[in-house]
Amino acid sequence: MKSEIDHHIEVAECPELAFDWENLYLSCHDCNRKKLPNKAMPVSDCLDPCDISEKPADHLTFESHCIRARANSSKGDGTIKKYKLNRPELNYARLKWVKNFERFLRKLRERQIQDKGRELTLDEKEAIHTFKAPDHAFSLMFSVYLSDVKT
Numbered sequence: 001m002k003s004e005i006d007h008h009i010e011v012a013e014c015p016e017l018a019f020d021w022e023n024l025y026l027s028c029h030d031c032n033r034k035k036l037p038n039k040a041m042p043v044s045d046c047l048d049p050c051d052i053s054e055k056p057a058d059h060l061t062f063e064s065h066c067i068r069a070r071a072n073s074s075k076g077d078g079t080i081k082k083y084k085l086n087r088p089e090l091n092y093a094r095l096k097w098v099k100n101f102e103r104f105l106r107k108l109r110e111r112q113i114q115d116k117g118r119e120l121t122l123d124e125k126e127a128i129h130t131f132k133a134p135d136h137a138f139s140l141m142f143s144v145y146l147s148d149v150k151t
Contacts, residue, residue: 045078
């Protein structure tokens with residue numbers, strides 16, 4: 001996916017924040033182009049990608065590859081709507097990554113069975129955790145998936 005820098009608060013709305021570091025974030029090119037303008041849905045109704053104190057996993061979750069607002073979170077719902085995070089092409093891309101992840105886990109499990117049920121090695125655990133690394137595609141989805149699993 002092609003990435004670009006976006007403004008959380010649009011330049012047209014607040015030109016003095018155009019070069020403010022706290023107002024810039026990395027965005028998927030398509031998400032940036034397809035998002036609703038702040039006039040249609042204000043950023044105050046959404047998660048702020050520039051605010052490290054906000055935890056996206058508190059507001060967003062996944063059912064298989066489909067994104068949902070967690071516990072009817074209005075910020076989660078607003079974020080999904082503003083950035084159109086439930087677009088068919090995003091759901092399809094997430095589904096492909098879920099399938100890759102499942103294949104990866106199946107191979108690990110097969111190795112464990114061959115080795116008479118041994119525990120995961122440190123390298124194997126680290127490999128699992130790469131899926132939730134910030135620079136990995138759909139890292140939030142994998143963070144949510146792995147949050148309830150001991151690895």
